[in-house]
Amino acid sequence: MSALENGVVSPSLDDPEVEFLSFPVARLIVEIVGDAFLRHRFAVAEAKRSQSLFKDEDEDTLISIATHTFGINCGFAKRDIGGRRYPFRIHFADYLRYASGFHDPYWKLVNRVLSRGYVFLVKEDFTRILASAVERRLSEPREPPLKVPSEIKQIVDEVAFRVVAKREKYAFDKVEGEVVxxxxxxxxxxxxxxxxxxxxxxxxxxxxxxxxxxxxxxxxxxxxxxxxxxxxxxxxxxxxxxxxxxxxxxxxxxxxxxxxxxxxxxxxxxxxxxxxxxxxxxxxxxxxxxxxxxxxx
Amino acid sequence: MSLDRQVKNEVYIKNLFRRYYQENRVEPPYSMEKREFGFMFFGAQTMMRHLSFSEPESLQKFLASRVPSNAFYSAAYYTRPDAARMDEKVWEGCDLIFDIDADHLETPCKAVHDKWICQHCGQSGAGEKPEKCPLCGEQSIEERTWLCEVCLEAAKNELIKLIEDFLMADFGIGTDELRVVFSGHRGYHVHVTTKALLDLDQNARREIVDYIKGVGLEPRYHGLIEAREGRSKILKGPRTDEDGWRGRLARGVIKTVLLMDERNIPQERKMRNALRGLLRDKDRVADSLRAGVWDPVRGIGIDIWEYIAKLAVEKVGGRIDEPVTADVRRLIRLPTSLHGKTGFKVCPIQLGELSSFDPFKHALVFKGEVTVHVDESPKFRVGEEEFGPFKDEDVELPLSAAVLLLCKGVAYLK
Structure with a gap:
């Protein structure tokens, strides 16, 4: 319990134990606050962080994460196309699931090499897809615990207050005022x-x-x-x-x-x-x- | 056509449809209990929707007793398919559907067999309908399309391209996951029931459509680039034997160059001169591209190739109807039901029999002969026999041919 509290109070970057524990606590807080906007910001930030971590992983580890953690249909391609090596391949349905929201034309399926159901990817693209999977996973609401320790409750209230302030800045759905x-x-x-x-x-x-x-x-x-x-x-x-x-x-x-x-x-x-x-x-x-x-x- | 003639026609056709549904088992769709069904009826304009059937018998009974003019079911699977509101149905997934319709293909014969009639002044003409009537300027114009062999053959070629080049080669869809159906009128449907694809949302499906049509394709992502080598620039492009759009683009560019002539050269001077230079030496250019060398002619820059690549994409891309694939709640024609505009069967086709499939033979269900009065009809074939063109005459026809004319509203019963 105290490790949990420490994790929240001082998220030091060079202590692996703290680092390891701070994530579930942060996630817990996000779920208790239960705000979609906060959850999204958290998911995006964590996805970015994970992508930079994936960069240093080898191909086996990345495929293992994709397959076992996210159930993505993928594997080694080891394909040379136009003089470039594509180590990964991913089934187009999973590609679309995670990349159809990317805006750059580079990511459009029509601009990809697709063969026998699989899209070929370089490492950088593969980690971006994985990061998108992280974001998706964290964006799914989970049931918050029924009982919340008072220390955490305090943080939750603080976070909830800040969310409201931040969100007002971003409110943009309906255009108010006179029609032009x-x-x-x-x-x-x-x-x-x-x-x-x-x-x-x-x-x-x-x-x-x-x-x-x-x-x-x-x-x-x-x-x-x-x-x-x-x-x-x-x-x-x-x-x-x-x-x-x-x-x-x-x-x-x-x-x-x-x-x-x-x-x-x-x-x-x-x-x-x-x-x-x-x-x-x-x-x-x-x-x-x-x-x-x-x-x- | 006068109202009582129309009613008489409808009663006659309805009785034939009834007999069909009494004597022939309709193939229910896969997971029928999760599908929404919809029907249209003779003499009515609106569709009856939000119906569901839990077993084949109840569907068959409905068809034989209510005798719809057109029958549809949802490509989507719902928890409560009979709920009246979409959000209450609870969407669980949707088959991936492709529609190839002769309406969207440019065939030369349309100018011959398609007609339009101004509802306001009665002026009529051939080919695609104009935006407004050239005589009175009114915009309420009725279209009378015909189904003809040339159109349907063009649609079938597109269908084979879709299945072989795109769905199988690129998307890796297996033959056992594909169901091909003649729509009963002017086109073909492909139903893909692969489990892993059922949950794809509209965005993902739209990406599949864009892939097949080549929408948003940028040649540079398929290897068509200007690279620097030391001081000089060299052009690089994809090879014809490469996978996916790379090879398709290379083959398409070759085809485009070979088919290009003076008429499709743009006005802009620089481009004009460059293309003329290229066309003078077509065959050598094509050979060079086949060998993977993309700068066979001096002075042909990347912009010229990008221009040709754009034309090539239009040529070799698939011609499918976007909304049918992208919409995850759409109703689609029920295979083995009858099409109310033709009396033809919405006819499933075995993949192996695709090239020999003949809609004017294999989609016919009525036997016998009948004499009808034909107002006007272009020449058409049913089975092995050719009929028409007819104008204002009594003709004895095989029942399927007569039903086609009756359904099209160009003939009436004697």
Whole structure:
């Protein structure tokens, strides 16, 4: 018990025993606080740390960790491709499970060598996948213990307080305030004008438009009336669908797809004009801010 | 077509469908008790959804008594497939589905057999429907697509490419994990039931789609690069015998160079001159690429190869319908049920019989003959016989051919 307390109080880096124990205690605290934001920050930090530790491990150890700790279907490839050696291979399903969230085009499956179900990887990439697995594992909520020692309880309260302060800085889901139509991204503007010309929209297009408008503060009524322009408009059905996307009944409010997804669905218009934006709402947020500033000055 | 003729047609077809479902066992999907079922009915536009069947008999009974015009089931597995709301169903996983549809392939015959009709002024034309009516400017335009051998053959070639080049060679999917089905209309479906893939989310499935279509492919990640060697720059590229997209890209570039001519050269001057130089010597360039040497002609820089690589990706990438694969809650046609737009069977195909599969022969289920009045129909084949083109005439046809025309709404019963 005292070792546990020591681990929390003074996490010295050169004492392996303390280092070894500080992790489960930290994890315990995270679970007792039970906050998704905190859990995510913790998971990301630990994943980064683990990746730098994996760098010094040999190939056997890495494969053993991947297989036994995370159940990843992988192995030795020992393959030379284009003059470069690829020591590892991993089944594409596991590759996608852990890497489909990475944004860099380098990580897209289409930019990988895939053969007979396996993706070939260099060591650096393999450790990144492992780190992603660490992050995923730590992001899964666990049941916190029923009884918490008072020393830990104190820390938990302190952490919980700080989480609230930090999180306010990051709150970004819904865009509050007046709607600035001039700041709509080109994809959304195109959908609206298609609607106004009474063109029927695909399911994914309707979903995108609806979720976008709801997220920037359009009331449900206004979204429904926008759809009244289409020839096969059915008010009941439209209202039901819009309310569903707004999360009225289920509590899950949907956000529009990210730019990458929009591209897959053929809804994205121009990458250049949008600059480095990854999400239609991000485009809106930036341009809205710019627009309001200009309007002031 | 007048309403009573339409009703008469529907009653007739419905009776034929009923007999089919009374006499033929429908193959229930794997883990049928976890699937949501959905049906469409004759004379109705909406789909009845959120149904579930725990054993084959109850499904069969439903089909034979209610006689749907179209039958679907969810590619997804749910804990409660009959719950009315998606979040109550509890999603457990989803088969990986691919859809190849002739609608998305450019075939020359579409201009001949596909028609559009303006709902407003009645103007009509051939080929793909225009955005708005050229006569009255209205946008409510009805499309009448036809299914033809050329289109379906193009779809089948795409299907074979998808299965052999992508699913088996690259994704390592075994023949026992694949189920191929003729959709009953203009395309083919592939169902992959591999356990390890069932839990993949939309993002992961979209990555699979992008891989097959070549969306987001950057040639530099497949070895097409400009490398420095001492003072000079040299071009390097993938070899044709390499795995995955590397080899496919190399082969695609060769194919593209060989097929390229003046017409598809871009306007930009530098690019134009460079490409002309390349095309003058096509065969030698192709030989050089086959040997893995990527700078056979002076003055051809990396930008030219990247341009050709882009064309090559479009040429050799798979043509699949994205949303079908990416959507993990979609309903898909029930194999061995009947398609309401054709009367054809949604027909499972053994892999070994893929190349010999003939939808106009193997997907037919009705026997006998009947005389119908055909308003208008292009030439088509059913079985070994060719029929049409017809215009405003009474014709005695094999039942399957007549049902096709009745379902398409271009004929009516005498």
């Amino acid at each position: 139509e001039e700041a709509f991204p080109p994809c959304i503007t195109a959908l609206i004008s298609a609607l106004q010309r009474s063109q029927p929209l695909s399911h994914s297009a309707r979903f995108t438009l609806t979720s976008f408008l709801l997220n920037i503060g359009y009331p449900i009524e206004k979204v429904v009336s926008l759809f009244s322009e289409v020839p096969d408009f059915k008010e009941d059905l439209t209202r039901y669908q819009v309310e569903h996307i707004a999360g009225i009944k289920s509590g899950t409010r949907y956000t529009p797809p990210k730019c990458e997804t929009m591209r897959t669905y053929g809804l994205c218009l121009s990458r250049e004009e949008c600059g480095n934006v990854k999400h239609p709402l991000e485009y809106y947020r930036r341009h809205r801010r710019r627009h309001l500033k200009e309007a002031e000055s």
